[in-house]
Amino acid sequence: ETGVTQTPRHLVMGMTNKKSLKCEQHLGHNAMYWYKQSAKKPLELMFVYNFKEQTENNSVPSRFSPECPNSSHLFLHLHTLQPEDSALYLCASSQGRPSSYNSPLHFGNGTRLTVT
Amino acid sequence: AQKITQTQPGMFVQEKEAVTLDCTYDTSDQSYGLFWYKQPSSGEMIFLIYQGSYDEQNATEGRYSLNFQKARKSANLVISASQLGDSAMYFCAMRVARDMRFGAGTRLTVKP
Numbered sequence: 001e002t003g004v005t006q007t008p009r010h011l012v013m014g015m016t017n018k019k020s021l022k023c024e025q026h027l028g029h030n031a032m033y034w035y036k037q038s039a040k041k042p043l044e045l046m047f048v049y050n051f052k053e054q055t056e057n058n059s060v061p062s063r064f065s066p067e068c069p070n071s072s073h074l075f076l077h078l079h080t081l082q083p084e085d086s087a088l089y090l091c092a093s094s095q096g097r098p099s100s101y102n103s104p105l106h107f108g109n110g111t112r113l114t115v116t
Numbered sequence: 117a118q119k120i121t122q123t124q125p126g127m128f129v130q131e132k133e134a135v136t137l138d139c140t141y142d143t144s145d146q147s148y149g150l151f152w153y154k155q156p157s158s159g160e161m162i163f164l165i166y167q168g169s170y171d172e173q174n175a176t177e178g179r180y181s182l183n184f185q186k187a188r189k190s191a192n193l194v195i196s197a198s199q200l201g202d203s204a205m206y207f208c209a210m211r212v213a214r215d216m217r218f219g220a221g222t223r224l225t226v227k228p
Contacts, residue, residue, distance in 0.1 A: 101147055102211075110159045
């Protein structure tokens, strides 16, 4: 099993669809993250979960709804998206203690989302 | 608030030569980590190297080294003996507690 697995790799959805992105980590980490990467923009932190508790919501529109049922799984539920939401969505995990600033984030391969 | 700046949108280097990618940061925290990631065209983010704010020696990992100048708040990545496979986007990042923020990235192209 690779460290952080994201499914699907590619997703095309209409603006009225509802879909979910899935992320699973096998590294024993307790913090999980969603990042959005749009063309020609820096990675944008969307959500952070630590021990299943959401610790950050970076002013993300409500059409993105995260879910973290346990420290190994993270979902991003999508509904009524806009074309500008098309991007690469990256999941990551790390040790989540505040003193863990020396722990790198380990990323999945991402889901490339296209909203038509 | 944390801020990471990468001022080089694109860089070119000849194969087998060394290249330096610039990164400056700003934070009021004393404890922080600095990271470099590589992102090939396939999209995955690959962790390359880490430097802690209290580390006095520059970090090295194989052909990668991090030139850490704390007073200048800079954390430049040096890649020695560039290879064609080094062509990718490179991101500098800073972590304070659980929060990791990234710079805009530098696209490195290695020429044969």
